[in-house]
Amino acid sequence: MASHRPKESGGATCILNGHSAHVEEAKAHIVRISGEFGVETEVVVTKRGDDISSLAARALSERREPIVAGGGDGTVNAVAGKLAGGEVALGVLPMGTLNHFAKDVGVPVNLEAAVRNLFTGQIAKVDVGEVNGRIFVNNSGVGFYPHFVLQREQQERRGYSKPAAFMLALRSLLRGYFRLRMKLRMDEDDVSEDDTPFLFVGNNRYQTSGLEIGTRSKLDAGRLWVCTAPSTGRGKAVGAALRILLGRDDDQGLNAFETDELWVEPGTPRVHVSTDGEVSVMDAPLHYKIRPRALRVVAPVGKPAL
Known part of the structure; x- marks a missing residue:
């Protein structure tokens, strides 16, 4: 899984699933750590799962990177569906129950460490599966x-x-x-x-x-x-x-x-x-x-x- 540093962009967008019990903790870490790195970061919290894909599409149109999925594997899926095949990177904050994808990629389960990884990590290219276009x-x-x-x-x-x-x-x-x-x-x-x-x-x-x-x-x-x-x-x-x-x-x-x-x-x-x-x-x-x-x-x- 070859890695490369994230390219410069208009700043990150973090899309957080509002049903997660870790939303407020994640917001606090994002504000503090993005400030340490001097990076503009937009945080969007939604309790509607149907909104996640459209929020990712909006962030894409605004040329923001990375676009971060904060939630469980369903949230990651919704954002990844918009980013697969493109050049914009996916960031992951493991805020769900199982967090299978985050663990397999190596993203820390500790939320503070996962937020810091958004600013210190490298870009890795991974496979996705597809069924009938999904x-x-x-x-x-x-x-x-x-x-x-x-x-x-x-x-x-x-x-x-x-x-x-x-x-x-x-x-x-x-x-x-x-x-x-x-x-x-x-x-x-x-x-x-x-x-x-x-x-x-x-x-x-x-x-x-x-x-x-x-x-x-x-x-x-x-x-x-x-x-x-x-x-x-x-x-x-x-x-x-x-x-x-x-x-x-x-x-x-x-x-x-x-x-x-x-x-x-x-x-x-x-x-x-x-x-x-x-x-x-x-x-x-x-x-x-x-x-x-x-x-x-x-x-x-x-x-x-x-």
Whole structure:
């Protein structure tokens, strides 16, 4: 993951997800540390997830850099979707629950250190995945996981806490277990069919054993990592789906392979698809591809090449 210093710009724009518990702490660090470096920094706080992409587009039009996503992986996804393929760098402030992308890039989990990295870091070029034109920086899924997310969000809207909503969503899926008949095609001569509860597509390969389980050692290998589960009983299938999506299982017993492009025919004209934890409905077939080194990210100086 080659690195270069950020180029001069009109100053940074930090887009902060207002639902994060760390917003006020982040604002204080940004004001103080940007003052230390004499850099003009705009801070925008929004509680509407739909606004994040448009705010990133506005910052792009104003020639600001870096454009910073302060929140979880969904916030990072929304900003990265506007920056992928361009020359403006993405900054990341890990203010969510899991912060998978920030950790894999090497951005400090400590918020003060993460803010300082925006002004002292170097530019690294990393891959992004794409499905039907939509970017993902971590992973995308079909089947179990998108339906789990929708059920969890429904329970949260009913007033349940996140842990309670998680358990209620899981119980609902255990009761309504289903499998999809998916045809996977990498080219005209390489076609397979799977009767599976889920399809998982990672932007580069996830570690499946050891202390680094659930992380990626490379973000610039130019490969998608694809997993499906063989047809099995309800409890085992749901358990396998949860473990792999939470990064707590190895890929033994799973159908796993790497590719740079994939077409998925799910057997229905439209299907729910997750991208970095956000769910949308897409037309079939699904076209997955890797976009090598398409995203510029502010990474710490001295971070080993990915």
